[in-house]
Amino acid sequence: MKHTALIATLLLAFASTSVTWAQTVRPTVPAKATAAPAKPAATPSREATTSARERLDAAAAAQKTDGKQLSVRAQSKFGTGPVSPNQTVWSREIYRELSDTKEENMPLFSPTTPIGDRANLFTLIFRLLAEGKITAYEDVDGREIFTDQYKINFKDLLDLYEIINEEEVVRGSKTITYKIENSDIPSKNVKSFYIKEVYSFDQRSSQFNSSIYCICPLITREDEYGLSSRVPMFWIKYEDLAPFLTQTPILSSNTNNTLRLTYNDYFTMKQYKGDIFYATNLANKSLAQIAKNDSTLLRKEREKIEQQIDTFEASLWVKPDTTLVVEKGKKAKTQTARAESKSTTTKSKVKAPATKSSSSRTVRASVRK
Numbered sequence: 001m002k003h004t005a006l007i008a009t010l011l012l013a014f015a016s017t018s019v020t021w022a023q024t025v026r027p028t029v030p031a032k033a034t035a036a037p038a039k040p041a042a043t044p045s046r047e048a049t050t051s052a053r054e055r056l057d058a059a060a061a062a063q064k065t066d067g068k069q070l071s072v073r074a075q076s077k078f079g080t081g082p083v084s085p086n087q088t089v090w091s092r093e094i095y096r097e098l099s100d101t102k103e104e105n106m107p108l109f110s111p112t113t114p115i116g117d118r119a120n121l122f123t124l125i126f127r128l129l130a131e132g133k134i135t136a137y138e139d140v141d142g143r144e145i146f147t148d149q150y151k152i153n154f155k156d157l158l159d160l161y162e163i164i165n166e167e168e169v170v171r172g173s174k175t176i177t178y179k180i181e182n183s184d185i186p187s188k189n190v191k192s193f194y195i196k197e198v199y200s201f202d203q204r205s206s207q208f209n210s211s212i213y214c215i216c217p218l219i220t221r222e223d224e225y226g227l228s229s230r231v232p233m234f235w236i237k238y239e240d241l242a243p244f245l246t247q248t249p250i251l252s253s254n255t256n257n258t259l260r261l262t263y264n265d266y267f268t269m270k271q272y273k274g275d276i277f278y279a280t281n282l283a284n285k286s287l288a289q290i291a292k293n294d295s296t297l298l299r300k301e302r303e304k305i306e307q308q309i310d311t312f313e314a315s316l317w318v319k320p321d322t323t324l325v326v327e328k329g330k331k332a333k334t335q336t337a338r339a340e341s342k343s344t345t346t347k348s349k350v351k352a353p354a355t356k357s358s359s360s361r362t363v364r365a366s367v368r369k
Helices: 002-025 052-063 072-078 103-108 121-130 154-160 238-245 263-268 287-291 295-315 322-368
Strands: 088-099 166-169 176-179 190-202 207-222 228-232 275-279
Touching (some): 088 295, 207 238, 238 263, 275 287
Antiparallel strands (some): 190 207
C-alpha cells in the first residue's frame, strides 16, 4: 500500500510539472487584428495622363489669358484692366457737324444707293437698326442720353418718317425685323451728321487720346408751309457701330478708286472735317449762343477751342533745352550764310568769261576799221 501511494504522489507531481512547463514554453498567440478597410486604387496624376506637349500647350495658354491672375490694382497700373475714370486727369467733349458741303466728308454720303458691299453711312446704320443689331436713342436738345428711358422703338421711327416696311419674324425666336427697300430709305434727305469727340489724357498709359463717342444723322424735312429744316433723328454709340464699320469699304478719293479704307479707318484717321457747334461748358451754351450769332465771333470761338486742345497736348511732352535750340539756330544761320556767299562767288566766276569775250570782240572790231 505504501508503494502504491508513493507512485500516485510521483505521478501527480510529474503531471503538475508538465503543465507548468507547457505554459512557460508555449509561445503566446497574438489576438487576431481587425482587418483595415481596403484603400481605393490611386487615380493617375495629371502628369501621368497627359503628355509633355499637352502640358506645355496648357502653360502657354495660361500665359495668354487676359490678366485675370493680376489684382485689380495691378491690372489698372499695367494696362490689363478697364480704364478707370480716376486715371483720366483731363478730358474735353466737343460736338462737330459733318456736312456734305465739304469735300472731305463726301465718303459718308457716297454712294447714294448701295453698290455691292458699299453703302453710304446712313443706309448702313438704318439697315443695322432694321435688323435689330444696334440700338438708337432719342435726341434731347441736341444731346445724347444713353439710358433705357430714351431708347427708340424702331417701329415708331418708321411710322414717324412714314417709311414703307414689311415685318418679318426670325425663325426660332420672337425677334421682329423689318424689310425695307433701298429706295424707301431716306438717305438722300440726310445731308449731315453730328459727332461727339472726346479728347482725354490717360494717366495710366501716359497717352493723349481722341475718339468718337457717338454719332447722329440729321434729316431735312419740310413743314406744312414748305419750309425745310434739319432735324436730329437719333444717337448711336460709336462702339456699337464700330464692328460693322470695319467691314464696310469706302471710296475715299476722286483720283484713286481703290477701296483701301473702311468707315472705321476713315473716322480713326480723322479724314473728316467738321465745324464745332458745341463744347461742354458750365453755362451749357452752344457756340452760337456764346457768339450771339456773330459769324466773326463764332469763328474765333471755334479757333480758340482748337487752340486750347493743341496747347494742352503740346504741354504734355518734354521740350528740348532752349540753349540747344539757340545753338542749333545759330549753326543753321551760319550754314545758310556760307551757302549763300558760296553761291554768289560761283555766279561771279561764271559771268567773268562772258565779260572778257565781249571786250575782245570790241577790240577786233576796231582793228578791222
